[in-house]
Amino acid sequence: MKIAPTKRIFKVLFLSILFISCSSDLDFDQLKDLKLEPVIVANLAYFDVAANKFVDNGMEQQIPFDIQNFDVFKDQYFRDNLAKAEFNFELENTINRAFTLNVLILNDNNQILQTIRLAIPAYSGTSNVVKYPTEVFENQRLDLLKQSTKIGFVVIMAPGPPLNENSVGSLKLRSSATAYMVIQ
Amino acid sequence: MRKVYLILMLAFQLTVFAQNKEVLYNFTAIPQSSLVNPGADVSYKFYFGVPVLSGISANLGSSSFSAYDLFAKNGVDFNDKVRNIVNNSSSKDKAQANQQLEIFSGGFRVGGKDSQSYVSFGVYQEFDFLAYVPKDEAILALDGNRDHIGESFNLGDINLRAEVLSVFHVGYHKKLNEKLVLGGRAKIYSSGANATSTKNSGYIYTGQMAGTPNLYTQIISSNLELKTSGIAAFTKDEYDGSIPKDVVHNTFFNGSLGLGFDAGLTYYIKENLQLTASVVDLGFIRQSKDIQTLTYKGEYKYDGVNPNFDSTNQPKNVFDEFDKAIPRDTLYNKYTTWRPTKFYSSIQYSFGESRSDDECNCKGKVTRKYVNAVGAQLFAMSMPVEPFVALTAFYKRNIFEKLDFKATYTVDQYSDKNIGLGLSGTLGKLNMYLLVNNVLEYKDVSKANSIAFQFGFNFVFQNSED
Numbered sequence: 001m002k003i004a005p006t007k008r009i010f011k012v013l014f015l016s017i018l019f020i021s022c023s024s025d026l027d028f029d030q031l032k033d034l035k036l037e038p039v040i041v042a043n044l045a046y047f048d049v050a051a052n053k054f055v056d057n058g059m060e061q062q063i064p065f066d067i068q069n070f071d072v073f074k075d076q077y078f079r080d081n082l083a084k085a086e087f088n089f090e091l092e093n094t095i096n097r098a099f100t101l102n103v104l105i106l107n108d109n110n111q112i113l114q115t116i117r118l119a120i121p122a123y124s125g126t127s128n129v130v131k132y133p134t135e136v137f138e139n140q141r142l143d144l145l146k147q148s149t150k151i152g153f154v155v156i157m158a159p160g161p162p163l164n165e166n167s168v169g170s171l172k173l174r175s176s177a178t179a180y181m182v183i184q
Numbered sequence: 185m186r187k188v189y190l191i192l193m194l195a196f197q198l199t200v201f202a203q204n205k206e207v208l209y210n211f212t213a214i215p216q217s218s219l220v221n222p223g224a225d226v227s228y229k230f231y232f233g234v235p236v237l238s239g240i241s242a243n244l245g246s247s248s249f250s251a252y253d254l255f256a257k258n259g260v261d262f263n264d265k266v267r268n269i270v271n272n273s274s275s276k277d278k279a280q281a282n283q284q285l286e287i288f289s290g291g292f293r294v295g296g297k298d299s300q301s302y303v304s305f306g307v308y309q310e311f312d313f314l315a316y317v318p319k320d321e322a323i324l325a326l327d328g329n330r331d332h333i334g335e336s337f338n339l340g341d342i343n344l345r346a347e348v349l350s351v352f353h354v355g356y357h358k359k360l361n362e363k364l365v366l367g368g369r370a371k372i373y374s375s376g377a378n379a380t381s382t383k384n385s386g387y388i389y390t391g392q393m394a395g396t397p398n399l400y401t402q403i404i405s406s407n408l409e410l411k412t413s414g415i416a417a418f419t420k421d422e423y424d425g426s427i428p429k430d431v432v433h434n435t436f437f438n439g440s441l442g443l444g445f446d447a448g449l450t451y452y453i454k455e456n457l458q459l460t461a462s463v464v465d466l467g468f469i470r471q472s473k474d475i476q477t478l479t480y481k482g483e484y485k486y487d488g489v490n491p492n493f494d495s496t497n498q499p500k501n502v503f504d505e506f507d508k509a510i511p512r513d514t515l516y517n518k519y520t521t522w523r524p525t526k527f528y529s530s531i532q533y534s535f536g537e538s539r540s541d542d543e544c545n546c547k548g549k550v551t552r553k554y555v556n557a558v559g560a561q562l563f564a565m566s567m568p569v570e571p572f573v574a575l576t577a578f579y580k581r582n583i584f585e586k587l588d589f590k591a592t593y594t595v596d597q598y599s600d601k602n603i604g605l606g607l608s609g610t611l612g613k614l615n616m617y618l619l620v621n622n623v624l625e626y627k628d629v630s631k632a633n634s635i636a637f638q639f640g641f642n643f644v645f646q647n648s649e650d
Contacts, residue, residue, distance in 0.1 A: 025257040026252070026256065026257065026630050027255055027257040030254075030262040033261070033263065034262060034263065034266065036263075036325050036326060037326075038324065038327055039328040039329075039330040039331070040328040040329055040330065041333070041390065042390075042402060042486060042488070043398045043399055043402060045491065046397050046487075046490055047492070047493070066491030069502075070489050071501055072502065074503070088399075090399075155493070172397070174397070174399045181328065
């Protein structure tokens with residue numbers, strides 16, 4: 001007769017575990033709603049060209065253009081998940097000549113997809129830094145950007161007082177890219 | 185449907201529980217209590233566990249979130265929930281799961297009828313998982329770096345280990361005299377699959393420093409390492425077997441081998457004042473089967489695509505540079521993993537002499553039996569970041585001669601209201617036990633931060649059955 005209460009208690013305990021244990025409604029389908037939207041900033045390009053670079057053997061000259069590989073869009077994952085991009089440029093000119101910088105966005109065949117024109121006046125003794133409006137890449141402009149594989153830099157010096165080997169100052173570029181990712 | 189969710193939850197909800205078997209510890213009516221203290225004062229003529237049903241235990245826990253926090257059907261945007269969890273977690277928060285299944289077990293008394301030496305043995309399978317919350321990486325994935333200029337994302341937050349193993353064990357304990365029981369257990373581990381990534385370091389940094397030509401200073405310094413054994417074969421393209429089958433096969437027949445020990449004692453300071461202590465899984469596994477170690481080690485500073493306006497153009501390639509700076513290397517070195525070592529201790533005061541039902545208190549030896557016991561237990565376990573410690577108060581009662589009850593109240597870093605209940609009863613020769621902890625959480629398991637349960641069936645033969 002000792003057995004009966006033992007058995008009963010076990011039964012009650014096992015059943016009570018089943019009945020007591022409740023669970024709120026959970027919805028695991030929500031995993032599908034996961035959407036990551038990180039915003040990533042990175043250096044884009046910089047240069048620092050001294051005034052005497054524009055002088056060769058006492059003769060004033062334009063500097064050659066430069067093309068750099070820009071292969072981030074080779075990455076399919078990055079390309080697929082990039083929803084928007086922004087470029088920010090800043091020029092500082094301490095040479096007493098005005099400049100124009102053309103930033104060329106090129107594809108594999110060296111075709112120019114887009115040109116960003118940045119102009120800065122000659123140095124006149126006061127701070128000469130220009131922060132350009134943000135270049136925003138969305139929709140078709142973004143699609144064009146995604147085809148790019150190279151970036152070209154063309155510096156054009158405007159006419160003005162001649163430079164020589166001893167001319168001072170420099171032209172500096174600082175720039176950044178902001179990538180708005182949407183990962184679903 | 186609710187049960188389906190429950191099972192899913194058990195699978196999904198990463199948990200912390202720290203393998204503390206506070207209800208089982210020193211619950212000497214259950215033969216399996218000698219697995220947490222080989223020096224437990226357990227006695228039997230012989231016993232054997234019902235194969236596969238003698239010891240089933242699962243522990244699940246997460247220190248910083250529950251399944252409800254993540255998957256509740258409450259209209260809150262899932263991404264907001266993820267963000268909340270990440271914000272409320274620290275890199276010391278962890279999710280852990282442990283499951284054990286006894287394949288077989290048994291024990292017998294050695295020596296003559298009055299001997300108090302016992303041998304026990306068995307095989308059990310164990311699964312272990314531990315992951316710390318990779319908080320910094322989660323923030324980077326959620327926010328990116330734009331709003332975290334000047335901050336380092338610590339790659340050391342990536343910290344996890346997982347293992348499937350089988351354990352063959354033989355234990356021996358002896359009641360040396362009325363005051364002292366000593367015991368030990370030797371274990372051979374056979375690890376079917378192991379993944380360990382617990383020694384990572386490095387950072388991802390974006391900062392703005394005055395005097396530097398670039399807008400940002402961007403550095404990735406990486407010292408990441410993932411060691412695996414018994415897993416690499418499954419990642420190969422040509423693999424076409426069944427992963428669960430192969431893992432089971434490797435776990436029992438072709439695992440990486442290791443060795444471990446348990447030791448424990450029970451000491452009666454007075455007849456009704458008892459002290460116990462044990463150390464469990466002091467051991468290691470030499471990971472040697474199908475080993476593969478992946479590393480990403482190096483430092484990379486990103487400066488952008490920078491023209492130099494020299495007529496000689498040397499175009500750079502960012503991806504190649506990155507791969508060269510932080511290469512992915514694959515190594516095939518054996519490695520050693522240490523088992524998470526557990527330490528238990530308890531002090532117990534007994535009172536209330538038993539009104540013996542006395543069918544067989546006629547053996548000449550009069551030992552007083554107490555119906556009540558109260559006491560405290562301490563548990564500690566080694567972990568990669570910091571040890572896990574728990575303190576338990578308990579009450580034990582012998583309800584009927586063959587029915588014992590234990591209630592525990594445990595405080596640890598995750599819960600200060602963990603109530604555990606355990607019952608062990610014997611019907612004829614069949615011993616059954618059911619131990620549950622965190623009972624308050626069963627009213628809504630989805631909100632629980634940790635859940636553990638344990639049950640089993642044994643056939644136990646005592647002297648009186650002679």
